[in-house]
Amino acid sequence: MGRNGFAVLPLTTGRWGDLADLFGPQGPCYGCWCNHFRMPQRLRKPLLGEGARRLFEERVRQGPPPGVLAYADDKAVGWLQVGPRADIPEWNNPRRASTPLADAPAEDISNWAASCFFVRRGFRGQGVTGALIEGAIDFARESGARLIEAAAMDNREKRSADGLYVGPESVLRRAGFVEVARQKPGRPLLRLVL
Incomplete structure (x- = not known):
């Protein structure tokens, strides 16, 4: 078993059923x-549900893995989308908390983003997010990433578990991420240089 009792593995086609x-x-x-x-909201919104599932499944099938899964025994209990910024163009929008800085442009595929977190109900608050982050760091290093950034929720912001899909600041900081910008209130841009 891996970190905090959770194994963390890249999402490959063979693990699609676990993500589903x-x-x-x-x-x-x-x-x-x-x-x-x-993709932009005008293209994404009509796909919500089954269309979005099919689109993401095709993305996984084409590879490379777009993130990592955390497992408790052989059951997937967490997901973190992590990969090059270039793969998630809307994350690079100039009006977002995640807007790239001049020293880490989105076009450079060695600049990665940890953009979406999801933890299964019943496993929240048990260290899954920390395990996902540590597994993502290993995955990014092995894949040639230079750095990983996250536009987390500020520790002072009270959010529902669903609202933490961008990641909790406190867990990212414990993993070594440091604030490099604050382009929106309550949303620090955090970075880990690998």
């Missing part, structure tokens, strides 16, 4: 299926 089980029939975040930062 974790996300449930509708998918998290109102049927987004982790397409929120992959």
Whole structure:
């Protein structure tokens, strides 16, 4: 078993069924299926639900893995979308908390983003997010990333578990991420240089 008792593995085609089980029939975040930062809302919104699921499944099939899964025994209990900023163009929008800085442009595929977190109900507050982050750091290093950034929720902001899909600041800081900018109130841009 891996960190905090959870194994963390890249999402490959062979693990698609584990992600589908974790996300449930509708998918998290109102049927987004982790397409929120992959395309503009006008294109994404009509796909919510089954269309978004099919689109993300095709993305996984094409590879490379778009993130990591955390497992408790052989059941997926957490997901973190992590990969090059270039793969999630909406995350790079100039009006977002995650807008890239001049020293880490989105076009450089060695600049990665940890953009979407999801933890299964019943496993929240048990260290899954920390395990996902540590597993994502290993995955990013092995894949040639230079750095990982996250536009987390500020520790002072009170949010529901669903609202933490961008990641909790405190857990990212414990993993070594440091604030490099604050482009929106309550949303620090955190970075870990690998």
